[in-house]
Amino acid sequence: xxxxxxxxxxVLAATTTTAVVAAPAHAxxxxxxPVTVVAQGLDDPxxxxxxxxxxxxxxxxxxxxxxxxPGGRPTVRLAxxxxxxxxxxxxxxxxxxxxxxxxxxxxxxxxxxSSRRGEPRRVLADLMAYELANNPDGQTQFGPDGAPLDALxxxxxxxxxxxxxxxVFVADAGANDVLAVSPSGKVSTFxxxxxxxxxxxxGAPNNDPQHTGCDPVPTGLAWGPDGHLYxxxxxxxxxxEGRVYELDPRDGKVLDVTSGFTAPTGVAVGDDGTxxxxxxxxxxxxxxxxxxxxxxxxxxxRIVAVAPDGDRSAAQVTMPLxxxxxxxxxxxxxxxxxxxxxxxxxxxxxxxxxxxxxxxLD
Numbered sequence: 610x611x612x613x614x615x616x617x618x619x620v621l622a623a624t625t626t627t628a629v630v631a632a633p634a635h636a637x638x639x640x641x642x643p644v645t646v647v648a649q650g651l652d653d654p655x656x657x658x659x660x661x662x663x664x665x666x667x668x669x670x671x672x673x674x675x676x677x678x679p680g681g682r683p684t685v686r687l688a689x690x691x692x693x694x695x696x697x698x699x700x701x702x703x704x705x706x707x708x709x710x711x712x713x714x715x716x717x718x719x720x721x722x723s724s725r726r727g728e729p730r731r732v733l734a735d736l737m738a739y740e741l742a743n744n745p746d747g748q749t750q751f752g753p754d755g756a757p758l759d760a761l762x763x764x765x766x767x768x769x770x771x772x773x774x775x776x777v778f779v780a781d782a783g784a785n786d787v788l789a790v791s792p793s794g795k796v797s798t799f800x801x802x803x804x805x806x807x808x809x810x811x812g813a814p815n816n817d818p819q820h821t822g823c824d825p826v827p828t829g830l831a832w833g834p835d836g837h838l839y840x841x842x843x844x845x846x847x848x849x850e851g852r853v854y855e856l857d858p859r860d861g862k863v864l865d866v867t868s869g870f871t872a873p874t875g876v877a878v879g880d881d882g883t884x885x886x887x888x889x890x891x892x893x894x895x896x897x898x899x900x901x902x903x904x905x906x907x908x909x910x911r912i913v914a915v916a917p918d919g920d921r922s923a924a925q926v927t928m929p930l931x932x933x934x935x936x937x938x939x940x941x942x943x944x945x946x947x948x949x950x951x952x953x954x955x956x957x958x959x960x961x962x963x964x965x966x967x968x969x970l971d
Contacts, residue, residue, distance in 0.1 A: 643966035644926060647679035647940070651957030653949050654942035656695035656766060657931035664940070665703065666931070666959060667693040670948040674705055679961065687724055691717030695780070699769035701725055704777050706764035719762040721779055721790055734790045736781060737762040745798040746785040749817040758816045759783070759824070768830035774858065780827035780840060787827055787840055787861070800861040802827060802842050802854060809847040823847050829876035829932065837864060841876035841886055853886060867915055877932035877939060884915040885939055887929040889946070906951065912941060914967050924966035938963065
């Protein structure tokens, strides 16, 4: 999944350095405004977690997990990860997933880690090994030359269970599934979203003729106030084909599906049931060439809100990826790919997005 996002965002790479460096001051409202910076100086912030008033962010390019309180300076809590993508914290334990391993036998990637203060981190699950042994989506994994046909395992989000549920859930974007991992490290398949066959995905070539269409590509996980598990899916970046699945956390049964998103990369649910979905590359110039002269990269990205009555609105946040609803507010990473795509490290932020930032969609 990661390589798909890079391909779609390459058009931004030709944007001038001057425009990018000026981005934080241009994009963030003053304190008290509808979009407020609560942490900055981050290197490609992907996943976002919160517990007990503290926040944790996975800095993918830096290979670090940093912690902060809103308005405070982020400090490194864990380091030396291979491209951490997702992070969550429950009862003092940090859970981290690292992104795509480059192939069978590669160390560091496609792994679920756990860590408690004062104890050495440990590998809770080898997710690449599970994919190779089980292949939950049933697609052909390797071509005749033995090379992978697509990303095999690219974990993108992690979410600890609620209440008495001790499982940890992982959205594996490369494997096209959501996995459940027990405290002992036993992995099981929890949910396999279907291949998308509507709109621009209809008849699209895939790994094999039995699975034509767009891979679902799970990207985000969130708990709702109803106790249900929500999963965002990228859907091959096809316009308006992204989905959010509402699942029964006991057995993965689909309770509802909300569609009409473009390449969603994160999901959160408000206390009132409002659904929030980040669209990392909304507004990015189409095509493979350089962007138009004068194009402003800070206009790329938005968060879409779907109210319980179905009304939709959107807030412009620059390159949002990870979302978290905490302490009655929506928080998002911003400038989440400024380092890896635009070559501008250290521009990453976490922002609080208040209701005033959202405008109705037609």
